[in-house]
Amino acid sequence: MNNNFPVDRLSGIETPFYYYNMDILNQTLDLVRKESAKYGYHVHYAVKANANERIMKTIKDYGFGADCVSGYEVQQAIDCGYPSSGIVYAGVGKADWEINLGLDNDIACFNVESIPELEIINELAGKKGKIANVALRINPNVNANTHHYITTGLEENKFGINHWDLENVLEVLSGLKNVKLEGIHFHIGSQITDLTSFHDLCIRVNELQEWFISHNVLPRIVNVGGGLGVDYQNPENAIPDFESYFKLFSEHLDLRPGQELHFELGRSLVCQCGSLMSKVLYVKKGVKVQFAILDAGMSDLIRPALYQAFHKIENLSSKGNVEKYDVVGPICESSDCFGKAVVLPETNRGDLIAVRSAGAYGEVMASQYNLRKLPKPYYSDQL
Numbered sequence: 001m002n003n004n005f006p007v008d009r010l011s012g013i014e015t016p017f018y019y020y021n022m023d024i025l026n027q028t029l030d031l032v033r034k035e036s037a038k039y040g041y042h043v044h045y046a047v048k049a050n051a052n053e054r055i056m057k058t059i060k061d062y063g064f065g066a067d068c069v070s071g072y073e074v075q076q077a078i079d080c081g082y083p084s085s086g087i088v089y090a091g092v093g094k095a096d097w098e099i100n101l102g103l104d105n106d107i108a109c110f111n112v113e114s115i116p117e118l119e120i121i122n123e124l125a126g127k128k129g130k131i132a133n134v135a136l137r138i139n140p141n142v143n144a145n146t147h148h149y150i151t152t153g154l155e156e157n158k159f160g161i162n163h164w165d166l167e168n169v170l171e172v173l174s175g176l177k178n179v180k181l182e183g184i185h186f187h188i189g190s191q192i193t194d195l196t197s198f199h200d201l202c203i204r205v206n207e208l209q210e211w212f213i214s215h216n217v218l219p220r221i222v223n224v225g226g227g228l229g230v231d232y233q234n235p236e237n238a239i240p241d242f243e244s245y246f247k248l249f250s251e252h253l254d255l256r257p258g259q260e261l262h263f264e265l266g267r268s269l270v271c272q273c274g275s276l277m278s279k280v281l282y283v284k285k286g287v288k289v290q291f292a293i294l295d296a297g298m299s300d301l302i303r304p305a306l307y308q309a310f311h312k313i314e315n316l317s318s319k320g321n322v323e324k325y326d327v328v329g330p331i332c333e334s335s336d337c338f339g340k341a342v343v344l345p346e347t348n349r350g351d352l353i354a355v356r357s358a359g360a361y362g363e364v365m366a367s368q369y370n371l372r373k374l375p376k377p378y379y380s381d382q383l
């Protein structure tokens with residue numbers, strides 16, 4: 001049994017639901033604040049990882065900003081009390097109403113992904129008599145998985161502006177009166193556990209900085225996005241190595257006087273504090289496998305079905321001898337499976353199951369497929 005879970009109290013709550021361990025969240029945020037402050041770095045929380053109000057307010061209380069990818073997220077950040085000076089807005093397809101929402105609230109920056117978008121932001125800002133701060137999202141062509149550059153492939157990515165278009169972008173910018181170039185922005189991917197990818201990013205950013213300086217432009221803000229991964233295999237290893245992460249940037253990314261370095265961390269802040277809690281409905285013996293059928297399904301946590309993602313599964317009720325189970329949900333899809341051949345103590349109807357590391361891209365991606373109810377959140381300090 002796991003000491004971190006107040007099993008007696010959790011057993012009384014109607015499943016499925018999300019359980020957030022606020023101690024883990026606070027410890028994580030403490031460390032991020034401490035390690036980023038060493039170098040004067042700015043952290044924006046990537047709201048798309050988990051837009052739950054309590055989680056967002058907790059993060060805001062640490063003084064972090066918000067990185068949004070839709071107008072709805074911008075609105076949620078405002079509603080949760082984030083100052084507009086701490087809100088940045090990225091996204092490859094911003095609708096006019098979303099740009100207007102950002103303009104009306106004087107958000108800190110639009111991360112711009114194309115020339116047509118730049119022109120529309122300029123036009124909409126002009127109609128309001130405002131000047132919008134923009135950062136250019138540049139496709140750095142850095143591979144997030146291996147540590148080799150790829151010369152094709154990543155350049156076909158829908159995100160960001162390619163480096164050969166930058167000359168053109170600067171020319172267009174010089175003719176736009178209602179946008180101001182504030183920064184350059186990068187985001188190389190997600191669940192990156194090999195820090196060499198970030199090292200590659202630093203080298204690429206240094207090269208691009210040289211390019212900008214040679215064109216007499218010094219962006220005030222360098223934003224290197226998010227993507228730091230977590231340990232899904234060992235959720236007890238709850239806090240990513242933020243010390244090494246920020247140190248790496250301090251050692252390899254060359255900032256010029258007056259420049260700020262910004263980060264947009266999502267998963268690494270919130271993943272390990274959350275678990276999807278569920279009860280076993282039935283244990284069904286097949287010919288070769290036995291199924292543990294949960295009352296939680298892919299509508300509650302879609303990552304295993306969507307990305308074949310691994311989540312550690314624990315039976316918090318049983319101390320029996322271990323057996324193997326295919327752990328599945330009740331949804332009418334074969335992909336509604338949380339794990340195959342999962343080793344669990346002997347499992348029976350009514351046992352409480354925790355699907356770990358579900359704090360990021362969990363609750364926020366829940367749907368009402370099969371007309372199910374959305375899972376509710378519960379918090380360790382409010383049980």
Ligand SMILES: *Cc1c(COP(=O)(O)O)cnc(C)c1O
Pocket residue numbers: 046048049067069090187189190191225226227228264265266267268
């Ligand atoms: C998704 C996203 C992030 C956060 O990614 P994580 O892997 O959750 O840290 C940051 N910036 C942008 C632009 C994103 O799209």
